[in-house]
Amino acid sequence: xxxxxxxxxxxxxxxxxxxxxxxxxxxxxxxxxxxxxxxxxxxxxxxxxxxxxxxxxxxxxxxxxxxxxxxxxxxxxxxxxxxxxxxxxxxxxxxxxxxxxxxxxxxxxxxxxxxxxxxxxxxxxxxxxxxxxxxxxxxxxxxxxxxxxxxxxxxxxxxxxxxxxxxxxxxxxxxxxxxxxxxxxxxxxxxxxxxxxxxxxxxxxxxxxxxxxxxxxxxxxxxxxxxxxxxxxxxxxxxxxxxxxxxxxxxxxxxxxxxxxxxxxxxxxxxxxxxxxxxxxxxxxxxxxxxxxxxxxxxxxxxxxxxxxxxxxxxxxxxxxxxxxxxxxxxxxxxxxxxxxxxxxxxxxxxxxxxxxxxxxxxxxxxxxxxxxxxxxxxxxxxxxxxxxxxxxxxxxxxxxxxxxxxxxxxxxxxxxxxxxxxxxxxxxxxxxxxxxxxxxxxxxxxxxxxxxxx
Amino acid sequence: xxxxxxxxxxxxxxxxxxxxxxxxxxxxxxxxxxxxxxxxxxxxxxxxxxxxxxxxxxxxxxxxxxxxxxxxxxxxxxxxxxxxxxxxxxxxxxxxxxxxxxxxxxxxxxxxxxxxxxxxxxxxxx
Numbered sequence: 001x002x003x004x005x006x007x008x009x010x011x012x013x014x015x016x017x018x019x020x021x022x023x024x025x026x027x028x029x030x031x032x033x034x035x036x037x038x039x040x041x042x043x044x045x046x047x048x049x050x051x052x053x054x055x056x057x058x059x060x061x062x063x064x065x066x067x068x069x070x071x072x073x074x075x076x077x078x079x080x081x082x083x084x085x086x087x088x089x090x091x092x093x094x095x096x097x098x099x100x101x102x103x104x105x106x107x108x109x110x111x112x113x114x115x116x117x118x119x120x121x122x123x124x125x126x127x128x129x130x131x132x133x134x135x136x137x138x139x140x141x142x143x144x145x146x147x148x149x150x151x152x153x154x155x156x157x158x159x160x161x162x163x164x165x166x167x168x169x170x171x172x173x174x175x176x177x178x179x180x181x182x183x184x185x186x187x188x189x190x191x192x193x194x195x196x197x198x199x200x201x202x203x204x205x206x207x208x209x210x211x212x213x214x215x216x217x218x219x220x221x222x223x224x225x226x227x228x229x230x231x232x233x234x235x236x237x238x239x240x241x242x243x244x245x246x247x248x249x250x251x252x253x254x255x256x257x258x259x260x261x262x263x264x265x266x267x268x269x270x271x272x273x274x275x276x277x278x279x280x281x282x283x284x285x286x287x288x289x290x291x292x293x294x295x296x297x298x299x300x301x302x303x304x305x306x307x308x309x310x311x312x313x314x315x316x317x318x319x320x321x322x323x324x325x326x327x328x329x330x331x332x333x334x335x336x337x338x339x340x341x342x343x344x345x346x347x348x349x350x351x352x353x354x355x356x357x358x359x360x361x362x363x364x365x366x367x368x369x370x371x372x373x374x375x376x377x378x379x380x381x382x383x384x385x386x387x388x389x390x391x392x393x394x395x396x397x398x399x400x401x402x403x404x405x406x407x408x409x410x411x412x413x414x415x416x417x418x419x420x421x422x423x424x425x426x427x428x429x430x431x432x433x434x435x436x437x438x439x440x441x442x443x444x445x446x447x448x449x450x451x452x453x454x455x
Numbered sequence: 456x457x458x459x460x461x462x463x464x465x466x467x468x469x470x471x472x473x474x475x476x477x478x479x480x481x482x483x484x485x486x487x488x489x490x491x492x493x494x495x496x497x498x499x500x501x502x503x504x505x506x507x508x509x510x511x512x513x514x515x516x517x518x519x520x521x522x523x524x525x526x527x528x529x530x531x532x533x534x535x536x537x538x539x540x541x542x543x544x545x546x547x548x549x550x551x552x553x554x555x556x557x558x559x560x561x562x563x564x565x566x567x568x569x570x571x572x573x574x575x576x577x578x579x580x581x
Contacts (some may be wrong), residue, residue: 044554079461080537081545083483086555088508088535091459118463118536138459224458233458254458335549342551 014312014350016184018048022344023173023183024154025161025196027055028068028126030318030333031189032145037341039152045345051153052183054175056160059127059143066127068142069193069217069299070329071251071260073098073235074122076114076420078331092137093144094122095254096227100234101417103396104279105389106241110396111234112410112417119233121418123251123258130219130256130295138254141330164199171313185349187340188316189333192302197320208307209320212300216261216271219295226285227252236283237417239392241383242273246376247326249417250283256294257284262326266298301329305366310354315340322362325372327419332365372423375416375430390446395438408435461485462535465528471511474525478515480536481556484508487532491524504529510559516542 016022022038024031035051042049059066074082074089082089097119101112114120124141150156159175164186172180190196192212200207222230231252238248246263261274274280275290302323309316317340318333339361340354347353382388395409412430415421429435462485465471471482474494482489489505502524505511511526516539546553 041551077541077545079535080542081552083535084537084542084552084555086508088483088485089461091457091461094459094461096458097461116536116538119461120535122459122461228458338549338551 014353015348016042016047016049016344019050020047020184021050021182022052022185022187023171023181024051024053024187024189025173026189026191026194026318026320027053027057027059027146027156028142028189028191028318028333029145029330030320030337031055031187032142032149033334033337034187034189034317034341035154036145036149036152037338038344039149039154041341041345047345051155053146053149053154053156054159054161054173055146055156056158057127058158059140059146062128062133063131063295064297066140066143067295067297068126068191069297070126071217071249071258072124072126072141072253073251073328073330073419074124074141075328075331075418076120078328078334079120079122081331081334087145087148089122089124089141089144093139093141094124095138096123096233096252097121098123098233098235098252101414102234102236102283103393103413103417104236104238104240104283105393106279107386107389108393108397109279109282110393110400112396112400112414115407115411115414121235121420123235123253125253129253130221132221132294136254161196161199164203166203166205166311166314184313185344186314188314188320189318189337191319192300194320200316205311205314206308207311207316210302210304210306210322213262213264213303214266214298215301216259216266216298217296218259218271218293220257220259220284220288221255221294222257222285222288224255227255227257230283230285231257235417238274238277238279239379239383239389240274240277240279241386242270242277244270245274245383246380248274250280262301301326304369305362309362310351310358312351313349315344315349315354315358322365322369324365324419325369325423326376327372331419335361335365368422368424371427375423375426379416387447388443391439391442394446395442406434408432408438460533462533464531464533467528467530469528471526471528471532471534472522474522476522478512478522479539481513481516481539481542482511482526482534482536484511485533485535488529489532489534490527490529492527493524499525510556513556513559515539516556 024035031053035053038051098121099114099119103110126142127140129136161173162176163174165172170182171186172182174180197209236250244264248261251258302319305322309321317336321336323329323332339358343357347357399405399407399410412426415426484507491502492499
């Protein structure tokens with residue numbers, strides 16, 4: 001079989017050449033980034049590609065039509081990476097620059113300032129905004145990236161893909177009422193909530209979508225002034241001892257606040273327990289009520305990597321391939337999309353090329369997620385033990401009050417909440433003897449009876 | 456500074472970084488203009504004006520030398536910093552991330568060559 005691939009094509013055929021046609025299913029960040037970088041890499045190597053994105057949704061519309069169901073945080077790392085790529089995010093897209101995180105626990109709250117005293121995290125809406133949005137001064141993030149991709153030369157077809165054929169040769173895709181069209185490369189860049197994935201799980205190609213869990217996202221209209229007075233430019237994160245709640249955050253946007261809950265089997269009771277908690281009420285306006293809500297959804301999020309996310313002429317990027325556990329999904333979409341585009345243009349579009357050059361990026365995210373699961377297991381314990389929460393609070397408060405002090409706990413929490421660093425880096429810092437010694441001391445002090453009484 | 460503005464704002468004439476400082480980051484202009492100038496014997500010589508989207512201070516990413524020029528805000532400007540350590544880590548994982556910087560540096564070498572040729576021509580004519 002030397003010189004041939006599993007699908008029977010000659011290896012030299014499995015390269016993108018002038019005029020090659022690429023279909024990208026999904027026009028969210030993963031789809032737009034992969035198209036953008038395919039065209040960018042092709043331009044660098046003097047290649048002309050025909051890239052067509054299939055995306056039925058118009059992201060300039062309000063939810064649910066234009067929404068991509070996400071908390072909408074652009075991490076510090078992604079903001080910097082995009083700037084280095086020449087993609088700057090204007091204030092017409094970024095609803096609010098985040099300059100600090102407020103950690104709320106039953107034992108108290110502490111503000112964690114950005115290490116560089118600069119706004120490098122952005123809160124955005126993936127679509128135009130919540131369902132009841134009237135006039136918005138801000139545009140959609142997904143729409144912005146899509147426009148950049150179109151300016152690079154990609155075409156967008158606002159149709160849903162209803163059929164995919166992968167039987168040898170070139171992949172064929174069909175839209176509603178259309179004939180199947182062949183492409184040289186098919187990139188699948190849809191979310192785990194997309195019905196399109198069924199077309200791949202049921203065709204015997206071996207693709208299996210990642211494991212998922214349900215989240216809960218709701219939006220509250222508060223108005224720009226109220227947000228300024230209450231939530232400010234801080235993302236509010238909560239470590240509360242509420243069973244099944246893994247992580248919760250309130251993200252300030254332009255006129256709205258997004259409430260995001262992650263955890264096991266999130267249901268109405270869990271949502272109510274969180275929204276009714278004194279910690280949530282304390283950071284919302286006095287007259288705020290948890291009902292009515294402007295918008296809400298319970299999307300699934302990926303918990304791991306897909307099985308076999310590539311084959312000859314076929315590759316899965318973003319959430320349907322692999323994404324980061326709980327955080328920085330858009331950052332993971334950027335990384336996998338760029339690795340996919342670089343592989344396709346410079347190394348080829350065979351299964352072997354994707355396995356050798358694309359899969360290592362997915363695998364490193366996947367391995368990091370395993371470390372992330374361990375980090376969240378530790379966080380769960382902290383949520384359960386009040387003395388551990390007090391120790392965490394004391395350690396962070398001391399660091400934030402004293403400018404000269406090492407900010408190890410602040411750094412660990414900052415990286416954990418923002419998704420700015422790989423989980424591996426967070427664990428490495430948290431396993432440092434200096435950090436462990438300080439934490440052990442604070443835990444011992446926090447467990448003493450007088451410390452409990454103080455609280 | 457608007458609520459959605461990323462980076463840090465500088466007022467007119469404010470020094471962003473000074474020649475001789477040790478650089479541990481580079482800058483990307485998000486809004487406004489920045490004057491690049493060199494100082495010698497107390498005299499400031501303006502080199503050029505950098506515009507929105509341009510990289511500045513990128514040499515600090517790759518060398519351990521002091522800043523070669525002072526950056527001063529021309530009118531109100533907003534700049535985003537890119538940390539040296541983390542950025543080098545990311546370039547190690549994805550070398551193509553440095554292509555934008557290489558392009559910028561290559562353009563600067565080209566501009567400098569043109570400038571040297573122009574100055575040489577002036578000297579020879581004199």
